[in-house]
Amino acid sequence: MKAIILAAGYGTRLRRDIENDPTGRFSHLSGIPKPLLPVGPTALISHWVRALGATQYVDTVLVVTNSHYLEAFEKWAAQFPNVKVLSDGTTSNEERLGAIACLQLVIKHFKIEDHVIVIGGDTLFKEDFSLATVITEFSDLQAKCNESNLVLSYECKDDETSKYGILEVDADLRVRCMKEKPLPSQTNSRRACPCFYLLSESTIPLLDKFLEEKKAAPIEERDAPGNFLSWLILRKPVYIHQVSGRFDVGNLAAYIECDNFFKENFLQLKSYLV
Template sequence: MKVLFLAAGYGTRLERDVLADQSGRYDHLRGVPKPLVPVGGHRLISHWMNILMKLDTVEQFYLVTNQKYLAQFEAWAQAWPKLQIFSDGTTDNETRSGAVRCIQLAVQHFHITDDLLVIGGDTLFYEDFDLQTFLKTFNELQTKTKDACLVTYYNCAEHETVKFGILEVDERDVVTRFREKPQPEETPSRRAVRMT
């Protein structure tokens, strides 16, 4: 199995809030991409690496970022020799690729043909999320259908659809569409997925 981190977002809301803060407490976060924000003594994305490095099934790690944050991710990645980084080439939020396009770019760039676990680089799950159970469920699905896909989501409030990727599903919970930060009136779904 391969792991792909999506880290090509620009963190515009976080940056806006950091710049608006007058206390100076968050100055160290200026210009820092969300996956590299310190959480509990480690960079947020480092928590994922520490967990995933313990799995025998993970062969390789990939990360897609943008041109603006590429150097910061390259510096961080020196501690992780099994991690390869790729830039989507964008330089600002207006030209960003979006999660689905970044997955496609990574698959093409790294020639990925086997199972791929895609993780939003700025995602930190609650303690009740069990990665082993998630992977076990995925493997069970794979025995039934080789092209199976398993997606985590949670229900968001109506006004929050503009902050997240939203999944639309059919009556069997099969994903029929992915919408990138839609207005609430553009989709009946409130199934949010945290993608960068």
């Protein structure tokens, strides 16, 4: 199994927050891509690489970034023999390809014909998350139907539905509908869906079809991974695995919360993510 970490964003919200922070406490983080931000004792993305290696299910971790941050990621990756870094060739947020196009780029460049774990490079999960558990559940689904896919879900608050993609599922926890940033009154579900997907080998070719259909659409329709997921559930079985929550390092406040949690708790999280 291959893991692909999406790290080609430019972190415009976080950069703006750092520049506007009157305390200046976080000015040293300016210019650092979100996945390389220090979270507790190590870079955010390093938590994933170490956990993925420890599971023994994943043989290679592929990181897609942009040309602007390529050197920083290559320097970071030198410590991990199982990590390969690829640039999407862009140098600014305005040029960005979008997350789905970056995912397709990695798959074609490395000629991947395997199941894939897709991870958002600015995301970590609470301490109850276990890669081994999730991968085992995916394997069980595959044994029943080799076209099955698995995504994560966590309960959000009523006033947070308009921030996320919200999944509606049946009694078997199969996703039947995904609503993008609905009002609380527009869905009874509170199942938010972060960017962590286990995609079956049979699903991978559908990336080409999705992007072909969306080639004339605005970049926003090709950027958010949830847009592909919403499209996919009409064509392939997609199931959920429930977790308690996540850290989404989208802005400075979210980064501070995440960093503080790991500074206070990391020594107790001996097998974090594994």
